[in-house]
Amino acid sequence: MMQQITLQHILLLSTALFFIGVFGLLTRRNMIAILMSIELMLNSVNINFVAFNKYLYPEKLDGVFFFLFVITVAAAEAAVAIAIIIHLYRYNKQIDVSETEEMRY
Amino acid sequence: METIVFYGIALFIFITGILAVTARHIFRAAIWLLFALMGIAALYFWMDLNFVAAVQIIIYVGGIVVLIIFSIFLTQQSGQKMAQSSLLQYIFSIAAVVFGTAFIGSIIARFYFVESHVVMNTAVENIGAQLMSVQQYGYALPFELVSILLLAAMIGSIVIAMKQKTKIKNS
Amino acid sequence: MSIKQYIQDVFNAIKSLLKGMRVTGYYFFHPKEIITEQYPDNKATLKLADRFKGEVVMLHDENNEHACTGCTACELACPNGTIKIITQFDITPGGKKKKALNTFVYHLELCTMCNLCVEACPTGAIVMAQNFEHSVYDRKQLTKTLNKPGSKLRAGIE
Amino acid sequence: MISLEAIKNAVQSWLQLHIGGTLALVAESILLGILVITLFAVLGLLLVFMERKVSAVMQIRLGPNRVGPKGWLQTSADTLKLMLKEGLTPDGADRFLFNLAPFMIMIAAMLIMAPIAFAKNFQIWDINIGVLYISSVASISVIAILMAGWSSNNKYSLLGAMRSGAQIISYELSAGVAVITMIILTGSLSVNDIIASQENGWWIFKGHIPAIIAFIIFMIAVTAETNRAPFDLAEAESELTAGFHTEYSGMKFALFFLAEYINIFIVCAVAAILFLGGWMPLHIGNWQAFNHVMDYIPSSIWFFGKTFLLIGLIMWFRWTFPRLRIDQLLNLEWKYLLPISLLNMLLMTIVAILKWYL
Amino acid sequence: MDVTPANTITGVFPGEVHQAPGGTIVTSKLDDIINWARANSLWPLTFATSCCGIEMMATASAKYDFSRFGFEVARASPRQADVIIIAGTIVNKMAPVLKRLYDQMADPKYVIAMGACAISGGPFFYNTYSVVKGADHIIPVDVYVAGCPPRPEALLHALITLQEKIKSGLTREQYITVKNPTE
Amino acid sequence: MTNEALKIALINWNTALVFEEGGEWLNVLVPADQWKPLAKALRTLPEFNCNYLFCLTCVDWKTHLTMVYHLTSLQWQHNLVIKSVLNRDNPEIETVSDIWKAADFLEREVYELFGVNFINHPDLRRLILTDDFNGWPLRKDFEDSVNMIRL
Amino acid sequence: MGTIALLILTIAAIIFSAGGILVSRLFTKGSINTQKGQPYECGIPTTGTPWSQFHVGYYLYAIVFLLFDVELVFMYPWAVVVQKIGFPALIEMIFFIMILFIGFLYAHKKGALKWM
Amino acid sequence: MHEVVGTTPEGDFIINVGPQHPATHGVLHLVITLEGETIKNIEPHLGYIHRSIEKMCESLTYRQFIYVTSRMDYLSAHINNHACALCVEKGLQVEVPLRAQYIRVIMDELTRIASHELWWGAMAMDVGAFTPFFYAFRERETINEIMEETCGARLTMNYMVPGGVMADLHPQFQQKVKNFIALYKKKIDEYNELVTGNIIFQNRMKGVGYLSAEDAISYGCSGPVARASSVACDVRKRYPYDVYGLVQFEEVLETGGDAFARYWVRIQEMQQSVRIIEQLIDNIPEGEFQAKTKAVLKLPKGEFYQRVETARGELGVYIVSEGGTTPYRIKFRSPGFSNLSALNQMAKGGKIGDLVATMGTLDLVIPDIDR
Numbered sequence A: 001m002m003q004q005i006t007l008q009h010i011l012l013l014s015t016a017l018f019f020i021g022v023f024g025l026l027t028r029r030n031m032i033a034i035l036m037s038i039e040l041m042l043n044s045v046n047i048n049f050v051a052f053n054k055y056l057y058p059e060k061l062d063g064v065f066f067f068l069f070v071i072t073v074a075a076a077e078a079a080v081a082i083a084i085i086i087h088l089y090r091y092n093k094q095i096d097v098s099e100t101e102e103m104r105y
Numbered sequence B: 001m002e003t004i005v006f007y008g009i010a011l012f013i014f015i016t017g018i019l020a021v022t023a024r025h026i027f028r029a030a031i032w033l034l035f036a037l038m039g040i041a042a043l044y045f046w047m048d049l050n051f052v053a054a055v056q057i058i059i060y061v062g063g064i065v066v067l068i069i070f071s072i073f074l075t076q077q078s079g080q081k082m083a084q085s086s087l088l089q090y091i092f093s094i095a096a097v098v099f100g101t102a103f104i105g106s107i108i109a110r111f112y113f114v115e116s117h118v119v120m121n122t123a124v125e126n127i128g129a130q131l132m133s134v135q136q137y138g139y140a141l142p143f144e145l146v147s148i149l150l151l152a153a154m155i156g157s158i159v160i161a162m163k164q165k166t167k168i169k170n171s
Numbered sequence C: 001m002s003i004k005q006y007i008q009d010v011f012n013a014i015k016s017l018l019k020g021m022r023v024t025g026y027y028f029f030h031p032k033e034i035i036t037e038q039y040p041d042n043k044a045t046l047k048l049a050d051r052f053k054g055e056v057v058m059l060h061d062e063n064n065e066h067a068c069t070g071c072t073a074c075e076l077a078c079p080n081g082t083i084k085i086i087t088q089f090d091i092t093p094g095g096k097k098k099k100a101l102n103t104f105v106y107h108l109e110l111c112t113m114c115n116l117c118v119e120a121c122p123t124g125a126i127v128m129a130q131n132f133e134h135s136v137y138d139r140k141q142l143t144k145t146l147n148k149p150g151s152k153l154r155a156g157i158e
Numbered sequence D: 001m002i003s004l005e006a007i008k009n010a011v012q013s014w015l016q017l018h019i020g021g022t023l024a025l026v027a028e029s030i031l032l033g034i035l036v037i038t039l040f041a042v043l044g045l046l047l048v049f050m051e052r053k054v055s056a057v058m059q060i061r062l063g064p065n066r067v068g069p070k071g072w073l074q075t076s077a078d079t080l081k082l083m084l085k086e087g088l089t090p091d092g093a094d095r096f097l098f099n100l101a102p103f104m105i106m107i108a109a110m111l112i113m114a115p116i117a118f119a120k121n122f123q124i125w126d127i128n129i130g131v132l133y134i135s136s137v138a139s140i141s142v143i144a145i146l147m148a149g150w151s152s153n154n155k156y157s158l159l160g161a162m163r164s165g166a167q168i169i170s171y172e173l174s175a176g177v178a179v180i181t182m183i184i185l186t187g188s189l190s191v192n193d194i195i196a197s198q199e200n201g202w203w204i205f206k207g208h209i210p211a212i213i214a215f216i217i218f219m220i221a222v223t224a225e226t227n228r229a230p231f232d233l234a235e236a237e238s239e240l241t242a243g244f245h246t247e248y249s250g251m252k253f254a255l256f257f258l259a260e261y262i263n264i265f266i267v268c269a270v271a272a273i274l275f276l277g278g279w280m281p282l283h284i285g286n287w288q289a290f291n292h293v294m295d296y297i298p299s300s301i302w303f304f305g306k307t308f309l310l311i312g313l314i315m316w317f318r319w320t321f322p323r324l325r326i327d328q329l330l331n332l333e334w335k336y337l338l339p340i341s342l343l344n345m346l347l348m349t350i351v352a353i354l355k356w357y358l
Numbered sequence E: 001m002d003v004t005p006a007n008t009i010t011g012v013f014p015g016e017v018h019q020a021p022g023g024t025i026v027t028s029k030l031d032d033i034i035n036w037a038r039a040n041s042l043w044p045l046t047f048a049t050s051c052c053g054i055e056m057m058a059t060a061s062a063k064y065d066f067s068r069f070g071f072e073v074a075r076a077s078p079r080q081a082d083v084i085i086i087a088g089t090i091v092n093k094m095a096p097v098l099k100r101l102y103d104q105m106a107d108p109k110y111v112i113a114m115g116a117c118a119i120s121g122g123p124f125f126y127n128t129y130s131v132v133k134g135a136d137h138i139i140p141v142d143v144y145v146a147g148c149p150p151r152p153e154a155l156l157h158a159l160i161t162l163q164e165k166i167k168s169g170l171t172r173e174q175y176i177t178v179k180n181p182t183e
Numbered sequence F: 001m002t003n004e005a006l007k008i009a010l011i012n013w014n015t016a017l018v019f020e021e022g023g024e025w026l027n028v029l030v031p032a033d034q035w036k037p038l039a040k041a042l043r044t045l046p047e048f049n050c051n052y053l054f055c056l057t058c059v060d061w062k063t064h065l066t067m068v069y070h071l072t073s074l075q076w077q078h079n080l081v082i083k084s085v086l087n088r089d090n091p092e093i094e095t096v097s098d099i100w101k102a103a104d105f106l107e108r109e110v111y112e113l114f115g116v117n118f119i120n121h122p123d124l125r126r127l128i129l130t131d132d133f134n135g136w137p138l139r140k141d142f143e144d145s146v147n148m149i150r151l
Numbered sequence G: 001m002g003t004i005a006l007l008i009l010t011i012a013a014i015i016f017s018a019g020g021i022l023v024s025r026l027f028t029k030g031s032i033n034t035q036k037g038q039p040y041e042c043g044i045p046t047t048g049t050p051w052s053q054f055h056v057g058y059y060l061y062a063i064v065f066l067l068f069d070v071e072l073v074f075m076y077p078w079a080v081v082v083q084k085i086g087f088p089a090l091i092e093m094i095f096f097i098m099i100l101f102i103g104f105l106y107a108h109k110k111g112a113l114k115w116m
Numbered sequence H: 001m002h003e004v005v006g007t008t009p010e011g012d013f014i015i016n017v018g019p020q021h022p023a024t025h026g027v028l029h030l031v032i033t034l035e036g037e038t039i040k041n042i043e044p045h046l047g048y049i050h051r052s053i054e055k056m057c058e059s060l061t062y063r064q065f066i067y068v069t070s071r072m073d074y075l076s077a078h079i080n081n082h083a084c085a086l087c088v089e090k091g092l093q094v095e096v097p098l099r100a101q102y103i104r105v106i107m108d109e110l111t112r113i114a115s116h117e118l119w120w121g122a123m124a125m126d127v128g129a130f131t132p133f134f135y136a137f138r139e140r141e142t143i144n145e146i147m148e149e150t151c152g153a154r155l156t157m158n159y160m161v162p163g164g165v166m167a168d169l170h171p172q173f174q175q176k177v178k179n180f181i182a183l184y185k186k187k188i189d190e191y192n193e194l195v196t197g198n199i200i201f202q203n204r205m206k207g208v209g210y211l212s213a214e215d216a217i218s219y220g221c222s223g224p225v226a227r228a229s230s231v232a233c234d235v236r237k238r239y240p241y242d243v244y245g246l247v248q249f250e251e252v253l254e255t256g257g258d259a260f261a262r263y264w265v266r267i268q269e270m271q272q273s274v275r276i277i278e279q280l281i282d283n284i285p286e287g288e289f290q291a292k293t294k295a296v297l298k299l300p301k302g303e304f305y306q307r308v309e310t311a312r313g314e315l316g317v318y319i320v321s322e323g324g325t326t327p328y329r330i331k332f333r334s335p336g337f338s339n340l341s342a343l344n345q346m347a348k349g350g351k352i353g354d355l356v357a358t359m360g361t362l363d364l365v366i367p368d369i370d371r
């Protein structure tokens, strides 16, 4: 019989997810792909928030609110990041990190 | 039953997450990311945090992934494969990731959490009440701040996106 | 754009849309406006205009006689070579040789129902029939011989 | 009176009695699966047939009437034929995504079913955030469409997908705001609560003008969201041949086709729940006798009746109006629907706070 | 073979065993159902090159209404269409396009040649340098319907004839299937 | 303007023009190299103001080709036919597509059906026939044994 | 039921679609020719790849949508309680919407919401 | 709007519309260069229905060649035939009996209504409204029935012959036409309610596909397309043929120059056609329906040009005769050809949706353009 799922399991999962994101961040060179990796990492953080909230402090909802705010920030970040990426793309036709070093912003 | 479902979801998230960062086609990577995010939403559902799960789907799946896909359309000859990092970089990354995972994982595994057994009340009323309240633990102010953040993001991205060509030509 | 105009726009738009919906709605609730003719079922009652040009046929009377002299006027009148008339020489009772129709080949697949051949025919041997069900599996079936086997020229037609 | 609820309870108790425990759950699940699949198929066939008949009558013609009795088997024949048709995958396409897209759209359509109350106490999952859940899952289908359009390696598909992407996400907003407008009144996101709150009158009657405006906006927005004419730009025949599913054939195309109709059903069901009281019978004030008679009609009939009425409305739209142009379509949303619906929402808040409804 | 009169062939529900001419091919019940479905759901491709196309539109219109047979779902994309009604003249420049469209249709697919032009070049048989003398030089044709243009009833008759052909398992694809199942 | 008045006006413009009698409209014969200035004048001079080129075609007379331009003035309601004889082996004439935009397509059509080369035409490509078509089909000596069945 | 219901529905959808596609695989066989797999473009061979980049207009919608979507998410909990809390909540929301609306107007003025 | 950076010449989105496409009304092939959804350039490719009618006619006699012309612009088959018949008559210098002239004109106007009906339905279908198509065809079928009774065919009647018409009117013709017209007047209101007034439709049409008067003239546009740009070019008014000189009607002019103006011109033109028919239908004189002509027609040497106003604009027939039984050279100046050449001008800068609306209101019949 498998054991009851505890906070640990969820945290392990989120850790794994976080490092998957890190892996992507390190290996990807395409900026959109990097953005995607970052989203994954943010998600793992979100999982943590929510899980802590649920398992440790269920009386209050702070974790959920943090989740909401993180997600808001993620959305805003994605919007701006993509605007930048597209602008960069139009500026020099490709969006590999290594070749966009001389960004002029 | 619940346990099996959790492991299923976890596996799903894990696999799709890995695929999302390794897929060679960026469009596919986006789709895998989408699945990973949906898996996370499923996890929230599993945790009985329906509201959170729904928000996850709305924002991530319906919003961010769509945006990412749009930007893929815009920036890529998206049928092509992506450029790859060098092998060395791969090896380093894998090593770093494995090490990091092991390290934090072991900490988590050893750490003892005092789990509270109060059942969490995730009814939306509570969230709403707390969101609107200005007392302690109230989030009315952050709520307003959110709108300013969004405003800033919107204006920022539009400013960036609508920059004129002339500027680029000069540079 | 002033607020008033904005609201007016919205209302006018909705009004025009409702007008359109009224028309379709009217037909929806008046099924007797339906004008469909159920073709294969109404075959018995289907009445085509009497001048309808379906295909060229040659008139034969009860004695299996037709009025075609084989003069090829129709062949010449036909703009696209639909008609091929193969003639033969008959020996008349008087002993004279006379041109007569052997086969009246009619390519239905080419015919444009333009009526010029019928107009051109001096003896009224051919007319337009109202048959329109010309569907076949094989295009060769559309080439027809109009004079019936064994048919003769009606007496007294030059 | 036989109602779906009674059947459900009977089946449930029978299963508990004879199999018991976990197995009963499994059996129930399987039953549920079969049920939704059947529902899908039947709904699809029915709606397509309905559409063809409705359009036919509006267009002063008869519509399918020769296949099977009165043409009722027409859509079955179509489905069967589509099933028996070759499923092409274009050479240049991204095979994996191309084949995944129909699945996605089906899954999205299927998942939305969960919180819909088909009758009194008859619902797959009484989730406490019902309507929010619906609007969230509905957004998955955008991805499926984008996927289909992109992976087809066809220009029409891509254009169609881009169009419908922009269109669906835009209209999601005003649909969402319209939903929120009603939620202000109900004070709950749960489908059951929403329906229960309309016991003594449907919101469209009780909610004054804001409710009616919200209703109109909701109907317009969902029509657009389901890519129906006059918002069918994604598959605008005269412009993009068949839009994002240009390259799909056979069963895969049928799935898109089916999903479209299921989505229509679902959005109409949501509208029925939000505005017309779901399975709530029509009650008029204090007419006890009348209300009693209405109560006798099974709740499922109420629900399906209302839903089909709304579907009829959407079909009526489709067969009456010309298609909008893409920029007009987006203008309509961003310039008219969204501001109006936001304003309407605030209006509704005032109505709600002052308790003017009731 | 002969064309069966139209009025005997409507609304046949699967279950009968059709005897094909010659008696060599006996379709099974399953085949019958398949053919029934295919015959009753012929979605045409919107392909009209000239005048006959107008009569095709007239056939779709309220008075003749080919939707009664379930044909009204005209698809613009060949992937989803079952039958291509060649309504009009095919000229040399159009020929490869027609071929391509036909090729791109998903199987099973059927072809109706409507009007004199599609059958043989019709009015443009002689003295023109650009007209294809019959669409069957380009793609195989299942049913020919003569006329210039054939009136809508004639097109309906052709569609019914095609249905009949499908039901009796005589179209090209079915023929091949039965004859040599391994192919 | 009546035909007579037109004729006089044209003669005033250039005495070298040749007029063909008969026909309901005034027929003017112009050498190919004179055509462009004449066209310009017809379009711009207010007394002609032939703003509407309603027909442009070519006739193969076996020995030579004749370009035929039908012009009308929507203002004065007069019609004018301009003809220009071209060498059959190397037919060339100045384009008028910059004067009447209608000529753009019409000249392309004449180009591929008769093989007339329009000098300075912006986009002289095949419009109607397939790109690999051989010959000028509307010339009298055109024979296509493959596709053409003579009655 | 919760997650399990979702699971069942998902599986049902997959079975439904896969079943259909499987049946069609079993019963049909397509003819093969070289043109079949090429993209359909009204019967003319395509020029260039469709996977070329698009115009800026498409994604600005997505951005504005995303930010509004976030706003919506905050509105849901608000809507649930607004009746109970009353006017303070309304005022908060009015502020919230106003601020976002400024952004919206800005986007509008900049012409971001123009389809190109 | 601001310029876009992301497109290189190779990066342009080139899309083929047609030859098989529901919006091209036949087999027009447009190569469209897109930028986003904005049209940068349109290049029409013709010839997908080029049947070499002009070449064919060179080997057909003067009686025979008329029938081919009804396949050209098959929606105004009568009017095409009329043009050819008139041209031949001009060469032969025969006087057409008045009765025949009346019949011809009535038939022309009926054809015009039928053609505009079809255009109306098809155009509504292009902009996405399906139902008008069926309503339009209802009226069109009525006309077709009337036509069929007299001419014996529904579409390609071949009713005109040099010197008159092929057969006399059907006895019930007048009554039926009158019935039809009485009914038809009501239906036009319905059309306006369903389509013209519709806000979506108006938005789709107004300001779309603008063509200035100068461009219209320069491109040689004619018919409703030119008249919508306020170019008075109605041949029926300017060069009346047959009994058009006797009837009262207005030449419909609009100044908008956009798709809606073209739409509106056609709708009003239908009403004018009704008016013409009303004036003529009761006054058809008795007499011959065909002038006496020789069995074999021979035109004198010379050139003959005849123009008529078809539903699409000015159709010209240019016959060069060498004195034989067949034309030496024949040229059809088709209205669609010139109208099409203005398409690029009209649709450039618009959206794909605009293109469809523009194409719809141009009312192209491709075989008429390709011949």
Ligand code: SF4
Pocket: C067, C068, C069, C070, C071, C072, C073, C074, C075, C085, C120, C121, C122, C123, C124, C125, C126
């Ligand atoms: S049918 Fe008439 S015209 Fe023709 S050959 Fe016979 S008699 Fe002569």
Ligand code: SF4
Pocket: C056, C077, C078, C079, C080, C081, C082, C083, C110, C111, C112, C113, C114, C115, C116, C117, C118
């Ligand atoms: S009807 Fe016309 S095409 Fe047909 S045979 Fe007679 S003349 Fe020839």
Ligand code: SF4
Pocket: C112, E050, E051, E052, E053, E087, E088, E089, E114, E115, E116, E117, E118, E122, E123, E147, E148, E149, E150, H071, H156
């Ligand atoms: S057969 Fe006749 S009506 Fe049909 S396309 Fe050919 S010429 Fe036109």
